[in-house]
């Protein structure tokens with residue numbers, strides 16, 4: 001008998017999403033000029049505790065806009081984790097800057113801060129902090145380095161809505177921060193992103209970049225911008241989702257904890273760290289890393305899981321191995337064994353905000369059955 005397929009992500013829309021969307025249609029306000037965009041910006045700024053928020057069309061657009069807005073001298077270096085989404089590296093190279101990667105830790109999968117200092121040169125202008133999968137980077141140490149070497153901090157909080165570091169909201173650290181609202185994030189508006197900062201000039205620059213670098217002198221442009229505007233339709237859903245963020249975060253933490261319990265007795269797999277001294281895991285995704293005793297890599301295991309009716313995805317492919325960069329000679333002698341291992345053996349299993357506990361039980365059961373097959 002065919003079992004119900006459980007997809008890797010199921011979003012949750014149980015608030016005012018429909019109502020606000022209908023308002024857009026009924027009033028005719030669908031473009032970025034509509035009132036929900038400002039409202040979403042104001043509400044996000046207030047929620048995170050930042051002065052300014054600028055809504056854009058995706059998290060990737062937010063990163064590109066944020067990096068560009070800083071006005072770094074061309075050829076400057078930005079330190080990024082190698083274990084992250086390509087958007088981070090792209091934002092750096094598209095701004096005419098050079099990404100310098102550091103390996104990640106094997107416990108919490110975040111950048112290994114002890115490796116950063118060796119990567120700093122006179123050309124380094126910033127550290128891009130990326131909180132990976134559910135636990136924030138140890139920001140105190142990042143601030144220490146940034147102060148010592150006079151570096152800017154760009155915070156990628158795309159996976160961290162509602163997470164805190166020592167009680168302070170993620171998205172409020174460093175010079176400029178970004179969020180994504182892709183459907184697998186804690187709150188979504190289909191596609192969307194947000195830039196947050198306390199610096200009025202940076203916010204103003206971001207507003208220009210997202211809108212083709214329009215200035216009050218309409219149709220006269222002094223710099224290159226993009227059309228990264230968020231529509232009123234997206235923002236309407238975003239406002240409704242943000243009203244529910246507390247519940248969404250609770251769901252994520254509940255699902256994560258349940259997986260921890262159900263999977264704790266499995267031999268030779270690494271589960272997410274439940275807490276550190278500065279944060280409780282928010283389980284943006286629930287990642288697992290197969291140990292050496294399993295005779296499969298992550299991709300093979302994902303295929304087997306799919307046959308059992310469970311959606312799963314690979315971990316990030318390390319930036320220093322990305323063909324788009326290595327073909328041009330980037331990262332030539334770079335060795336990041338931890339990120340490479342995580343890619344080989346790491347995957348994440350279903351954890352959407354719309355997922356039920358029953359589905360978690362089913363995934364855990366099917367996962368165990370699949371694991372046993374791979375040990376024989």
Ligand SMILES: *Cc1c(COP(=O)(O)O)cnc(C)c1O
Pocket residue numbers: 058059060061084085087088130131156158159180181182191192193
């Ligand atoms: C999802 C994500 C992004 C990109 O967001 P999009 O909205 O998909 O463009 C950037 N950084 C991290 C860490 C992400 O997880």
